[in-house]
Amino acid sequence: MSNQTYHIPVLYHETLEALQIKPGGVYVDCTFGGGGHSRGILAKLNENGKLIAFDQDADAQKNLPADKRVIFIPQNFAHLQRFLRLYKYPKVDGVLADLGVSSHQFDEGERGFSIRFDGPLDMRMDRRQETTAATVLANSSEKELTEIFSLYGEVSNSKTLAKHIVEHRSTSALTTIQSFKNMIAPAVKGNPNKYLAQVFQALRIQVNDELGVLKSLLEQLPEVLNNGGRAAIITFHSLEDRLVKNFFKQGSFEAEEEHPFFNSTKKSPFKIITKKPVLASEKELKENTRSRSAKLRVAELI
Structure with a gap:
């Protein structure tokens, strides 16, 4: 390359x-x-x-x-x-x-940065660290998720999205990009690509501090x-x-x-x-x- x-x-x-x-x-x-x-x-x-x-x-x-x-x-x-x-x-x-x-990071599907590919919900720039996007989604409280989406992604309905994730995460496997997109589909507002880009940006900023x-x-x-x-x-x-x-x-x-x-x-x-x-x-x-x-x-x- x-x-x-x-x-x-x-x-x-x-x-x-x-x-x-x-x-x-x-x-x-x-x-x-x-x-x-x-x-x-x-x-x-x-x-x-x-x-x-x-x-x-x-x-x-x-x-x-x-x-x-x-x-x-x-x-x-x-x-x-x-x-x-x-x-x-x-x-x-x-x-x-x-x-x-x-x-390169966006174009490698298995890195989990891009909404264009399916791959693991990862988003770590440094793969030696433990926190991934999947662990953030699984372990954060509703309040923490609301803050992440609102502050780092300026997602318009952060509260609704966070509530939806917390209500459904025990029954949905949050391991891949596609499974996450499917799960939050009912909460998506406006242009889906723009919305998902904001959500992914928020998660990436959180994962990599x-x-x-x-x-x-x-x-x-x-x-x-x-x-x-x-x-x-x-x-x-x-x-x-x-x-x-x-x-x-x-x-x-x-x-x-x-x-x-x-x-x-x-x-x-x-x-x-x-x-x-x-x-x-x-x-x-x-x-x-x-x-x-x-x-x-x-x-x-x-």
């Missing part, structure tokens, strides 16, 4: 440009995947440059280039700082994270970037984008209260490079439909 079919990197040129790559610098690709962005970074590095690539999905290792400038770490990027210290690169010049699920992992990455950035080093984060839904936007703006996740008499004492450690998120061009939208929800935000450590 070619790396291009494995995953077409989104906002490729925009991201590489935003990172302002120094030929002898050290860069981190937190989401190696098909290695598209990584190859772009390597092309701009000289023989002294270094690329540290993270990917918790074992399939991604097959795409590694034979290049001595690459250090591959088969772990979740939540452990960024720990592994950078371990490999004696505590400070780096740039960090990139493309938070989308790779095309995607927001927790993103928060952890953002909090480590001020510690691992050199002064003037840049972070480029590509998000695919509003929850992620909001976290990145707020963290770059104020160096924390708390939405600050506007106070009429006091100026905020909190100062962000970042200079925001992208006042508005960078979106895919018309050309890219035509070539890669998955780029339509991508948003790139870039900040520089000051």
Whole structure:
């Protein structure tokens, strides 16, 4: 399988440009995947440059280039700082994270990410972990399921859906995508494909703790970037984008209260490079439909 079919990197040129790559610098690709962005970074590095690539999905290792400038770490990027210290690169010049699920993960039916195929209700990016979509559906309370669907999928009738699952899960085998789709069919509202996509997104975010992992990455950035080093984060839904936007703006996740008499004492450690998120061009939208929800935000450590 070619790396291009494995995953077409989104906002490729925009991201590489935003990172302002120094030929002898050290860069981190937190989401190696098909290695598209990584190859772009390597092309701009000289023989002294270094690329540290993270990917918790074992399939991604097959795409590694034979290049001595690459250090591959088969772990979740939540452990960024720990592994950078371990490999004696505590400070780096740039960090990139493309938070989308790779095309490859969507296209492999047995991974359970896509509504297009039947397969196990899995959705784990890291198959070493125990929690799957099936275990989330089997073990969560009605209240927890309501919150998962409403918060992570913005599913319009989250409460009804959660109630339906809890009432029927003891009599339905919730092991495959098809069995789950059949079971929730009576609760589906509006366009079934859109509805199921939202439900699957919610489960995937929960299974992989995607927001927790993103928060952890953002909090480590001020510690691992050199002064003037840049972070480029590509998000695919509003929850992620909001976290990145707020963290770059104020160096924390708390939405600050506007106070009429006091100026905020909190100062962000970042200079925001992208006042508005960078979106895919018309050309890219035509070539890669998955780029339509991508948003790139870039900040520089000051």
